[in-house]
Each structure stands twice: as structure tokens, then as C-alpha cells.
Amino acid sequence: MQTIFELQQIIETAITKVDYPQHPAKLYEPIRYIMRFGGKRIRPVLLLLSSELFNKDITIALEAALAIETFHNFTLVHDDIMDNAPLRRGKETVHVKWGVNNAILSGDVMMVEANKHLTNLDSAVLKDALQCFNTTAQGVCEGQQLDMEFEDRDDVSIAEYINMIRLKTAVLVGGSMRLGAIVGGASTEDSGLLYQFGENFGIAFQLQDDILDVYGDPAKFGKQVGGDIISNKQTFLLLKLKEVATAQDIALLDTERNNMDHTAKIDQVTRLYNKYKIRELAAVQMDQYLETAFSALDNISVSGPGKTEIENLAKSLINREH
Amino acid sequence: MQTIFELQQIIETAITKVDYPQHPAKLYEPIRYIMRFGGKRIRPVLLLLSSELFNKDITIALEAALAIETFHNFTLVHDDIMDNAPLRRGKETVHVKWGVNNAILSGDVMMVEANKHLTNLDSAVLKDALQCFNTTAQGVCEGQQLDMEFEDRDDVSIAEYINMIRLKTAVLVGGSMRLGAIVGGASTEDSGLLYQFGENFGIAFQLQDDILDVYGDPAKFGKQVGGDIISNKQTFLLLKLKEVATAQDIALLDTERNNMDHTAKIDQVTRLYNKYKIRELAAVQMDQYLETAFSALDNISVSGPGKTEIENLAKSLINREH
Numbered sequence: 001m002q003t004i005f006e007l008q009q010i011i012e013t014a015i016t017k018v019d020y021p022q023h024p025a026k027l028y029e030p031i032r033y034i035m036r037f038g039g040k041r042i043r044p045v046l047l048l049l050s051s052e053l054f055n056k057d058i059t060i061a062l063e064a065a066l067a068i069e070t071f072h073n074f075t076l077v078h079d080d081i082m083d084n085a086p087l088r089r090g091k092e093t094v095h096v097k098w099g100v101n102n103a104i105l106s107g108d109v110m111m112v113e114a115n116k117h118l119t120n121l122d123s124a125v126l127k128d129a130l131q132c133f134n135t136t137a138q139g140v141c142e143g144q145q146l147d148m149e150f151e152d153r154d155d156v157s158i159a160e161y162i163n164m165i166r167l168k169t170a171v172l173v174g175g176s177m178r179l180g181a182i183v184g185g186a187s188t189e190d191s192g193l194l195y196q197f198g199e200n201f202g203i204a205f206q207l208q209d210d211i212l213d214v215y216g217d218p219a220k221f222g223k224q225v226g227g228d229i230i231s232n233k234q235t236f237l238l239l240k241l242k243e244v245a246t247a248q249d250i251a252l253l254d255t256e257r258n259n260m261d262h263t264a265k266i267d268q269v270t271r272l273y274n275k276y277k278i279r280e281l282a283a284v285q286m287d288q289y290l291e292t293a294f295s296a297l298d299n300i301s302v303s304g305p306g307k308t309e310i311e312n313l314a315k316s317l318i319n320r321e322h
Numbered sequence: 323m324q325t326i327f328e329l330q331q332i333i334e335t336a337i338t339k340v341d342y343p344q345h346p347a348k349l350y351e352p353i354r355y356i357m358r359f360g361g362k363r364i365r366p367v368l369l370l371l372s373s374e375l376f377n378k379d380i381t382i383a384l385e386a387a388l389a390i391e392t393f394h395n396f397t398l399v400h401d402d403i404m405d406n407a408p409l410r411r412g413k414e415t416v417h418v419k420w421g422v423n424n425a426i427l428s429g430d431v432m433m434v435e436a437n438k439h440l441t442n443l444d445s446a447v448l449k450d451a452l453q454c455f456n457t458t459a460q461g462v463c464e465g466q467q468l469d470m471e472f473e474d475r476d477d478v479s480i481a482e483y484i485n486m487i488r489l490k491t492a493v494l495v496g497g498s499m500r501l502g503a504i505v506g507g508a509s510t511e512d513s514g515l516l517y518q519f520g521e522n523f524g525i526a527f528q529l530q531d532d533i534l535d536v537y538g539d540p541a542k543f544g545k546q547v548g549g550d551i552i553s554n555k556q557t558f559l560l561l562k563l564k565e566v567a568t569a570q571d572i573a574l575l576d577t578e579r580n581n582m583d584h585t586a587k588i589d590q591v592t593r594l595y596n597k598y599k600i601r602e603l604a605a606v607q608m609d610q611y612l613e614t615a616f617s618a619l620d621n622i623s624v625s626g627p628g629k630t631e632i633e634n635l636a637k638s639l640i641n642r643e644h
Contacts, residue, residue: 021464023464024464024467024468024471026467026471027463027464027467078426078427078430081423081426082423082426082427101403101404101470102467102470104400104403104404104426105400105404105463105466105467105470107430108400108429108430108433108463109460109463109464111430111433112456112459112460112463113460115437115452115455115456115459116456116460118452119449119452119453119456123445123448123449126445126448126449126452127441127445127448130437130440130441130448130452131441133437134434134437134438134441137434137437138431138434138435138438141349141427141430141431141434142343142345142346142349142431144427145346145348145349145424145427146346148423148424148427149346149348
């Protein structure tokens with residue numbers, strides 16, 4: 001059985017070997033650029049681990065892993081256009097480097113490339129794999145749509161927010177794992193349980209991201225601490241605060257913070273979070289999703305080190321910064 | 323055997339019955355909007371006719387026809403963003419009506435919807451159908467990329483131009499027909515011949531479009547006559563003129579036309595086209611592609627009224643405005 005690091009290496013190597021056409025250069029260069037950005041490759045790693053639970057030969061799942069990673073990067077290219085983001089992992093985003101039109105079109109081709117990888121799967125699992133992939137892809141697009149719409153709304157409920165992060169983030173984690181299970185030959189029940197694990201873990205992971213934005217160790221957290229507060233981003237913490245705080249405190253939040261400098265604004269909002277124990281409330285919610293996730297993993301009909309490896313990876317990702 | 327009109331009706335009905343989700347409304351409304359724009363539905367009609375050559379039951383090919391029509395409309399949504407086009411068939415384009423971000427994302431979902439249709443095909447033909455579809459989709463994206471790049475170049479050769487319209491337009495016609503043939507159960511040779519027919523016919527069709535822009539009957543031609551001249555669009559006619567005209571005449575073309583009003587500019591360029599018999603040269607080229615197309619159709623191993631119907635449809639499309 002491979003370590004997580006070895007699986008990451010296998011994926012990196014496979015990505016490097018993908019033979020994109022040379023022409024038109026401006027169509028394919030952005031794909032090579034973003035696909036070789038690196039990163040933890042969490043989704044394809046979870047996919048390979050899920051497949052390995054049911055079939056020791058992970059090479060059968062490699063094309064599915066490439067499909068998921070290509071699709072994920074396609075969403076990054078198009079989301080960065082929509083979010084007007086200049087940088088990703090410290091590097092210029094595709095639309096800044098090549099222009100918006102090129103980024104739209106290279107993204108479109110990445111979607112085709114993802115489907116080409118899937119088409120290479122064994123015919124016996126192809127239809128199920130495609131159905132899983134299409135449902136996943138559609139969910140991710142719906143999540144991005146809701147995320148954009150929420151920016152213009154001030155009445156987003158926590159249930160709506162959870163549903164948005166479920167679609168935008170967690171469905172892809174769950175879908176990756178279900179896809180891996182399908183390719184590995186799992187029963188519908190087992191692939192469903194892996195989906196449940198992935199979706200619930202994905203929601204927990206995103207909730208932790210919301211917590212870390214405020215309470216993370218600046219030395220370990222990849223982004224600027226307080227970034228969500230500065231940009232008025234709707235997060236679980238902010239929505240929870242609005243739910244539980246007094247009208248007076250909410251008024252404080254709404255009217256004053258935009259006149260403050262960044263540090264004062266972060267201090268002010270963090271003070272309110274502390275006053276209402278929002279971090280603890282978020283942690284309770286996160287733990288509930290984790291519990292559901294690990295319970296689903298537990299119920300999968302196979303035993304052995306594979307499940308432990310998935311559990312350990314999930315725990316290391318959740319414990320990453322505290 | 324159905325008439326072309328009946329096939330169009332079958333496709334319209336199938337499109338109306340596609341059950342897109344209701345939420346998020348802003349994600350799916352643009353899809354219903356563009357899919358119900360109408361039009362001649364040439365690609366899915368040719369797909370159904372191609373399938374029918376090998377299997378009388380065209381219902382087996384309906385999901386493939388929907389996949390192609392959905393993909394085609396997806397390219398229109400994204401191309402209209404890139405081309406900054408305000409109108410399509412006299413109606414507001416999706417990005418004007420819903421905004422660029424929404425148009426990007428709804429387009430992305432259309433790609434998923436196209437793949438969902440394909441996934442509904444019989445497992446026996448699924449892999450071949452997907453390979454055909456993916457190759458086609460990739461070619462169309464490459465064509466759009468070349469089209470965008472050509473706008474900034476003044477040294478595009480006729481061979482490059484033909485390759486661009488082949489990818490941007492003809493590959494989808496050929497791909498639709500090959501896909502129909504695959505679903506209908508054709509041999510690789512026959513599906514290849516249908517592809518050849520479609521690709522060559524598609525190039526001829528586009529060349530005719532270039533001719534009609536200048537020489538079409540304003541009462542019958544769907545667009546403004548002379549539109550390509552006004553917008554300095556690279557067409558076969560312009561590139562051919564640059565190839566055969568004297569330096570003096572080319573200089574006339576390059577330096578003076580931007581200072582003229584539209585009518586004078588159209589007159590000036592048309593006069594040069596007439597002087598060098600560019601229309602006739604384009605017609606010769608078009609006829610060569612048509613000949614190759616009809617010869618491929620001829621070589622298909624089946625006989626009967628189906629081939630005649632394809633031939634008649636193609637001829638009616640080519641004879642549409644003269």
C-alpha cells in the first residue's frame with residue numbers, strides 16, 4: 001500500500017505525462033500551467049484511496065483521478081475569472097496571464113480533457129463513472145452560482161450557506177471518492193457510503209477553513225488571517241453571529257466596520273465572535289459533520305488498512321492548523 | 323421515413339422535454355432561453371439522418387442529437403462572450419441578459435448537460451460515442467481559438483483559414499454525423515465516410531457563407547450583406563484577393579477603406595472582388611469540397627432513400643440563397 005506522499009507522486013507523474021496537443025499553443029499552455037501548479041492533490045488522492053479499498057491495483061483508477069483533478073482545475077480557471085482573482089497560490093491566474101477569452105476557452109477544453117480521461121476507463125464501469133462525474137460537476141457549478149448570488153444578499157441563512165459549501169466544495173470530495181469506489185468495483189452501497197464520508201468531511205473541512213480564517217496560526221495558515229472579515233465574506237461564523245447576537249451588536253457590525261482600518265475591523269469582529277462563542281459553535285457543527293463522515297466510513301463493508309489511511313488523511317487535514 | 327420538417331419537430335419536442343433543474347434559477351434559465359431559440363437544428367437533424375441509415379429506429383439517437391445541440395448552443399453562449407456580441411438571432415445574448423459570469427457558468431453546465439445526454443446512450447456504443455464527441459468538442463474549441471488569434475494577424479494563409487473554419491464549423495457537422503452513425507451501429511468505415519461528408523460539406527457551407535456575405539440577396543440572407551467587409555473580417559474572399567491582387571490594389575484595400583463610409587467601403591471591396599473574379603474562385607473551391615463530400619456519401623455501404631435525403635438536405639442548404 002502506498003503512502004499519501006507516494007500517491008501524490010503518482011498523480012504528479014501522471015499529470016506530467018498527459019499529452020496535450022502543442023497547437024494552438026495559447027489554448028493548451030494555460031492548461032499545462034495550471035495543472036502543474038502542484039498542491040496537495042487531495043481529491044485524486046482520496047479517489048485512489050477509495051478505489052484501493054476494493055481493488056489493490058490503483059492504476060485502474062488513474063484516469064479517473066486525472067479527470068477529477070482536471071475538472072477541479074477547470075473550475076479554478078473559470079471561478080478566478082468570475083471572482084476577478086489576480087493570484088492563485090501566489091502565481092498569476094490564467095485570465096490575468098492570457099486574458100479572459102483565452103481563460104474561458106482553455107477552461108472549456110479542460111472540461112473536454114476531463115471527459116477524455118473518463119472515457120479511457122474500463123467499459124464495464126464507464127456508465128456509472130460518467131453518471132457520478134456529471135452529477136458531481138453539475139453540483140459544483142450550482143455551488144459556484146449560489147456563492148455568486150450570496151454576495152448580493154444579506155439574508156442568507158445558515159442552512160443555505162451549508163448547502164452552498166456542500167455543493168461548491170464537498171460534492172467534489174464526495175464525488176471523487178464515489179468515483180474511485182465505482183472504478184474499484186464497489187457495491188452501490190459502499191460507493192454511497194464513501195460519498196457520504198466525502199461530502200460530510202468536505203463540509204467540515206470548509207467550516208474549519210472559516211474558523212482558521214479568524215483563529216488560524218498566521219505562520220501555518222496559507223491565507224491572510226482575517227481575510228474573510230476584511231472582504232465582508234459570508235462565512236459560517238458571520239452568519240452564526242448574525243443569528244445569535246443582539247440587535248445592538250449586529251448594528252455595530254453593520255454600520256461601523258467599513259469605516260475602520262483592516263486591523264481594527266478584524267479586532268472588532270473577532271471581539272464579537274468571542275463574546276458569542278462563535279468559534280465554539282462552529283466547532284460543534286464541524287464535529288457533527290466529522291462524526292457523520294467517520295460513521296459512514298466505518299460502515300463500509302471492507303476492512304483493513306485502507307480505511308485507516310483515509311481516516312488518518314482526513315484527520316491530518318482537519319488538524320492541519322491547530 | 324420522416325421528412326426534415328418532422329425530424330426538426332422531433333428535436334424541438336425533445337428539447338422542450340429536457341428537465342433542467344429549477345434551482346438555482348439564474349443558472350438554468352439561460353439554458354432554457356438559448357436552447358429554445360429555435361433555428362434549423364441542422365446538426366441534430368443530420369445526426370438523426372445518419373443514424374437512420376443504419377437503424378430505422380431514430381429514437382435510439384435522440385440523446386446523441388440532444389448532446390450535440392446542447393454542445394453547439396454552449397459554444398454559442400461562450401463565443402458570444404468572447405466576441406462581445408450583443409445579439410443572436412435578433413435576441414439579446416445570454417451574457418448581455420444575465421451578465422458575463424452567469425453566461426460562463428451556465429455555459430459550463432450546458433457542457434455537463436451535453437455529457438449527461440450522451441451518458442444515456444446504450445452501453446454498447448457509449449465509449450465510441452464519447453470518443454467521437456470529445457474529439458469533436460476539442461476541435462471546435464481549437465477552431466474558436468484560431469479564429470480569435472487570426473483577428474490580430476494580417477498574414478493568415480488560405481490553408482490556415484480553411485483549417486480554422488474546418489475546426490470551428492465543419493468538425494461539428496462531421497462529428498454529428500459520425501456520432502449518429504456510431505449510435506446507429508455503422509461500421510468504422512461508414513461512420514468515417516459520414517464524417518468526411520459532414521466535414522467537407524461544412525467547409526463548403528462556410529465558404530458559401532463568405533460568398534453570400536458579399537453577393538447574397540439581402541431579402542434572403544439572414545445577416546447584413548457586406549457585414550464581413552465592414553468589420554474587416556478575414557474571409558476566404560479577402561484572403562484570396564490578397565493572394566492574387568496587385569500590390570497597388572492591395573494597398574488600396576489596406577489604406578483607404580477605413581476612411582470610407584460603410585456603403586463606399588462595401589462598393590470598393592466588392593469592385594476589387596469582381597475585378598479578380600474572387601467569387602468564381604471561391605465557388606470553385608466550394609465545389610471541390612462539395613464534390614469530396616458527395617463522393618464520400620456515395621461510398622457508404624448502404625443504399626436507399628436515406629442517402630438521398632441527406633444529399634437533398636445538403637443541396638437545399640447550399641442552394642439556400644442563390
